[in-house]
Amino acid sequence: MLITELKSKEEILSLAGEKAFIINCLGCKEIYFPEKEAKELQKELSDAGRVTGILTTDYICNPDNMKLRLQAYLEQIEEADTVLVFSCGVGVQTVADFLEDKKVCAACDTIRLPGFQGVTPTEVDCGQCGECYLNLTGGICPITACSKSLVNGPCGGTKDGKCEVDPSMECGWERIYRRLEKLGRLDVLRFPTQMHDFSTDEVTKECKES
Amino acid sequence: MNYTKYALKDNEELKSLLASSDDLFVVACNKCFKEFETVNEPDCDTFVQLASEQGRKITGTVKVDFLCNKLLTEKKLKDMIPEGTKNVAVISCGLGIQTVAELEEVPVLAAANTLNYTGNHGMALTEKTCGACAQCYLNLTGGICPVVDCSKGLLNGQCGGAKDGKCEVDPKKDCAWEKIYQRLEKQGRQKEFLEEPVQLRDYSRVDVKAISEYVKKIRDVRLSGYNGGAHPEENKELAENLPLKKFPEPETVVIPLSMHVGKPAVPVVKAGDTVKLGQKIAEADGFVSSNIHSSVSGTVVAVEPRKHPNRGMVESIVIRSDGKNTTDESVRPNKPLEELSPEEIVDIVKEKGITGMGGAGFPTFIKLKPGKPIDTVLLNGCECEPYLTADHRVLLEYADDVIYGLKAIMKAVDAPKGIIVIEDNKPDAIALLQSRTEGLDNIEVQTVRTKYPQGAEKTLIKNVLKRLVPSGGLPADVGTVVDNVSTAVAISDAIQKGMPLVERAVSVTGEHIANPGNYMVKIGTSVKALIDYCGGITGEDVTVKMGGPMMGFPLTDEEVPVIKGTNGVIAIDTDHTKEEECIKCGRCVDVCPMELAPLNFAKYVKEGDAQALLDNHIRDCFECGCCQYICSSKIPLVERIRTGKKMIMEVK
Amino acid sequence: MKITDLFERGEFAVSAEVGPPKGIHIEEMIEDAKKYLGGVDAINVTDCQSSVMRVGSLAVCKELKDAGMNPIFQLACRDRNRIALESDLLSAAMFGIDNVLALTGDHTKMGDHPQAKPVFDLDSVSLLHTMCVLESGKDLGGNDLVGEPPKFAKGAVVSPCSDSVDAQLVKMEKKIEAGAEFFQTQAVFDSEKFIRFMERAKQFGKPVMLGIIIPKSAGMCKFMNNNVAGISVPDSILEELKADKEKTKAGITGVEIAARIIRECKPYCQGVHIMSLGWESKIPSLLEQSGLAR
Incomplete structure (x- = not known):
């Protein structure tokens, strides 16, 4: 799941150029979209006469429906120097592909949220590492639950059971230890030294192609 | 295109996992983000077969949709894992495995590896992905992502590894920077690119803490009161501050005999008859049905099939108004509420043809005879549908009638308590109702979060009373009755003035209505008259709906009457999209x-x-x-x- | 010289630590080491400690070695992937630097370049394993090394006063399985805690060097209590440091405390590792007072 936050106002204003056409994607709004801030900023641009049109829609990452919807706005897009897209990076790329001759700009930065399904962001997260470690860790993911993604146990940075990077975050390995202790399975931790294999994207490619 | 998220671990690893586990219950997730081929997709079979070959006992298997949805998974798996199960093997992506592991009942075996994608996909099945790097570079690169599309994630231009425009890592893949140059060249933006300062990635931009706090917050919203719901754009500002005005007297009204749930009413007038305002013109047929009254005084010109807003051609009574609004003799005040018995209240409600005015149109008197003890009456003033503002105006302008109606309902069902529920996007209505109910021990005003469908009966009960109406059950099964605020006003009118349900508040709004407004409109008035009076429809490509955008229905013909359940008429943009295959996004x-x-x-x-x-x-x-x-x-x-x-x- | 040789001979080993500067002038550091660290068996050189960028650990080790001292090369996984780690290990061996302390490293966000990409391709455990692989004449990619393989004295760290000692012990065991031959500990201020820890750790049979910081002031100790993982300074020590400010400022109290901790813990461990944090000059008197001077 992806969420977005607005780039700085100065940056967006400079990206907009003289005349901009604006596209808002509310497809993932139920998860997050800085709707209010975006509206305010667009009103400001609009009041300054720098907007040729605004299309507020959803799922612009869907190329077919995005095309259908953009048809009605081609003139306004033509008038603009820049198409300013308020969406995640996937949406911006889809629009940029469709409007190949136009300067298409991203007004937002995109951040990944835990849980990459369409459903509500979850407390559990998966790093899509390609070599699931959950069997060694009582079902708590060391890739995402540990700031350093350590796979052989905790680092020395734990303080009061919290992570050195973020004292409000529990140490992932502390959680793993407690979970296994509770299940009476501490012996599981006697796994051989693990090394992360970063080349598993080949497997992914195969699965996608098959 | 397919974003299948996991693949079964290889046989060797599975065998070594199985070596130390037995009595397995197998949970497999029905894959998401792929075309929806069959209902039960993944197969536990390969795993089950392997386990059997290893002499392992399988205590059961189950296939679940969206295993990562903790709320639903918890319910589905509850009581499902058979006794004697020592391990649960989960075939899913890491989210599903962790969700099951969190239930912490028995040790969980991860039987699959999650596939390693570069980048995160959007909601559609496209090739495009996004690295979610928190510092979008697409502005510099003509909309092609250098973080994901370049194997090295280079930000400042091509490396020396490209051969024939292909990537050194994967000769099948186009060099991203080659594509970027081409696009920038096409747009005449190379110079702009050359002038860009050197880019350095800031890996601290992904603020883990902020994200985890955000996730917590959003989960609270999603689960507050009831599961899910949505926040469509409200667009209430178009009409929420416009006071209710009396809509001009219609020349002709077309009153369908079917404006309620149940059998159509039977007409008791015929063409040529003279009728008065509030006179009964059709009688309920059977138990689930409703009386119908004339909304004008004048002459019946026809009893014939006419176009109904959503039921096709429906037998209707057409009356030409004489413009005088001569009131029928039956319209006279009843005894004060204190002196009315519950039975008398129910009779008045039944006689005066009151049906639910929130949209569905269920005859109200039936709700008032629940046959079960009721402890709380919920009066629904949420108006969670976008655009609509009629109930909001009713709350502001008929507050005392709302409260009177609520008292009548409470007396009819012998409920000790009444709650008026209003969404937090109507602070003025909340303040007013609070001040008007001050000193009333048995009535309170409760504010709820603005979230659609907050005002639906079952979600309202779950949210406000924390009670779950059983599947196929009624609110009375959990000791409550829910009515709309406009219905309460109709009940108040019926008791205090003796006036049947002949007019109602209607919002005429939407960005394509020239002059939006809120009107008290007589039943049978044509929608076209309403739209014309509001300055007509502006722009092209407009969809007109009766009701709100979520539950309302599109009108292909504006020559249809306002009926008892018409809370609004909206004119909004037509959305041009075409239906595509389900991709199981969840x-x-x-x-x-x-x-x-x-x-x-x-x-x-x-x-x-x-x-x-x-x-x-x-x-x-x-x-x-x-x-x-x-x-x-x-x-x-x-x-x-x-x-x-x-x-x-x-x-x- | 491998520090492990001392343990094999049953000797009580002493090491100290120097932190390279942010810059290219290390002459003063080398002079100080010559002056004050004559009495120790080996000198750790930190590797961009606390994620603060400094001159390289390996280069400083080489300088120390050339000046006649015995360095321990600290190697953190934060800043290099496995290719660079293996390469640096070979470089160290080439220089004859054979003591290596494997560390995961603090997170990049803790230091002066929070924008940097945290690598953590390997961690301390897999780095120890990597040393064993190199010693076998192979690299992690399964390729053969040319000629005689390197040989390391493989060290690791452990945090005896951590509030999650259980998890620490598991990790210690994993490090040993991966090849750790000796341990240096996070600074100890509470002898009892350390002794309790050693009672559990002695089953592993690996030498442990007691970590020592000479406390400079009550303020410094409070800061460590609040901010440094695995360090807990008991109230009694805070009181001692507050009692005579002048004496504390002169380092007399600190050295007394540190020497006492060493004397109390010595029977339970196989060596001492002194993190002087700029007080290298106090090390001779500390060794004197704790009975370790030669």
Whole structure:
């Protein structure tokens, strides 16, 4: 799941150029979209006469429906120097592909949220590492639950059971230890030294192609 | 295109896992983000077979949709794991495995590896992905992502490894920077690119803490009161501050005999008859039906089929108004509420043709005879549908009648308590009702979060009273009655003035109505007259709907009458999209307030599987439209669900 | 010289630590080491400690070695992937630097370049394993090394006063399985805690060097209590440091405390590792007072 936050106002204003056409994607709004801030900023641009049109829609990452919807706005897009897209990076790329001759700009930065399904962001997260470690860790993911993604146990940075990077975050390995202790399975931790294999994207490619 | 998220671990690893575990229960997730091929997709078979070969006992298997949805998974797996199970093997991505592991009942075996994608995909099945780097570079690169599309994630231009425009890492892949140069050249932007300062990635931009706090917050919103729901753009500012005005007297009214749930009423007048305002012109037929009264004084010109807003041609009484509004003799005040018995209240409500005014149009008197003890009456002033502001204005302008009506309902059902529920986007109405109910011990005003469908009966009860109406049950089963605020005003009018339900508050709004407004409109007034009076429709490509955008229905013909359940007429942009294949993104499951899986209903309808529809509780769906609103493939899910419900009726 | 040789001979080993500067002038550091660290068996050189960028650990080790001292090369996984780690290990061996302390490293966000990409391709455990692989004449990619393989004295760290000692012990065991031959500990201020820890750790049979910081002031100790993982300074020590400010400022109290901790813990461990944090000049008197002077 992806969420977005607005780039700085100065940056967006400079990206907009003289005349901009604006596209808002509310497809993932139920998860997050800085709707209010975006509206305010667009009103400001609009009041300054720098907007040729605004299309507020959803799922612009869907190329077919995005095309259908953009048809009605081609003139306004033509008038603009820049198409300013308020969406995640996937949406911006889809629009940029469709409007190949136009300067298409991203007004937002995109951040990944835990849980990459369409459903509500979850407390559990998966790093899509390609070599699931959950069997060694009582079902708590060391890739995402540990700031350093350590796979052989905790680092020395734990303080009061919290992570050195973020004292409000529990140490992932502390959680793993407690979970296994509770299940009476501490012996599981006697796994051989693990090394992360970063080349598993080949497997992914195969699965996608098959 | 397919974003299948996991693959079974290889045999060697599975064998070594199985060596130390036995008595396995197998849970497999039905894969998401791929075309929806069959209902039960993944196969536990390979794993089960391997386990059997290793001499392991399988205590059971189950296939689940969206295993990562903790709320639903917890319910589904509850009591499902057979006794004697020592391990649960999970075939899923890491999210599903962790979700099951969190239940912490028995040790969990991860039987699959999650596939390693570069980048995160959007909601559609496209090739495009996004690295979610928190510092979008697309502005510098002509909209091609250097973080994901370049194997090295280079930000400052091409490396020396490109050969024939292909990447050194994968000769099948285009060099991203080659593509970027071409696009920038096409747009004449190379110079702009050359002038860009050196780019350095800031890896601290992804603020883990902020994200985890955000996730917590959003989960609270999603689960507050009831599961899911949605926040469509409200657009209430178009009309919320415009006071209710009396709509000019219509020349002719067309009053359908069917404006309620149940059998159509039977006319008691005929063409040529003279009728008065408030005179009964049609009588309820049987128990579930409703009386109908004239909204004008004048002459009946016809009793004939006329176009109904959503029921096709319906027998209707057409009356030409004489403009005098001569009141019928039957319209006279009743005894004060204190002196009325509960039975008398129910009789008045029945006689005066009051039906639910929130939209559905269920005869109100039936609700007032629940036959079960009621402890709380909920008066619904949420008006959670976008655009609509009629109930909001009623609360502001008829506050005392609302409270009077509530008292009458409470007396009729002998409820010790009444709660007026209002969404937090109407602070003025909340303040007013609070001040008007001050000193009333048995009536309170409760504010709820603005979230659609907050005002639906079952979600309202769950949220406010924390009670769950059983599947197929009624609010009375959990000791409550829910009525709309406009219905309460109609009850107040019926008791205090003796006036039947002959007019109601209607919002005429939407960005394509020239002059939006809120009006008290006589039943039978034509929608066209309403729109014309508001300056007509502006712009092109407009959809006119009766009701709100979520549950309202589109009008192909504006020459249809306002009926008892008409809370608004809206003119909004037509959305041009085409339906695509379901990709199992799971959004509909996430927003469904009844915790159903709408995507499966569409699937079962297509397959003609009525039994599966029943088994998956299609009848619990009250057609709020959240699933359709959120659908990333634009599937008309509500329509499919209605078809499904009809299929069940036919099978029976 | 491998520090492990001392343990094999049953000797009580002493090491100290120097932190390279942010810059290219290390002459003063080398002079100080010559002046004050004559009495120790080996000198750790930190590797961009606390994620603060400094001159390289390996280069400083080489300088120390050339000046006649015995360095321990600290190697953190934060800043290099496995290719760079293996390469640096070979470089160290080439210089004859054969003591290596494997560390995961603080997170990049803790230091002066929070924008940097945290690598953590390997961690301390897999780095120890990597040393064993190199010693076998192979690299992690399964390729053969040319000629005689390197040989390391493989060290690791452990945090005896951590509030999650259980998890620490598991990790210690994993490090040993991966090849750790000796341990240096996080600074100890509470002898009892350390002794309790050693009672559990002695089953592993690996030498442990007691970590020592000479406390400079009550303020410094409070800061460590609040901010440094695995360090807990008991109230009694805070009181001691507050009692005579002048004496504390002169380092007399600190050295007394540190020497006492060493004397109390010595029977339970196989060596001492002194993190002087700029007080290298106090090391001779500390060794004197704790009975370790030669």
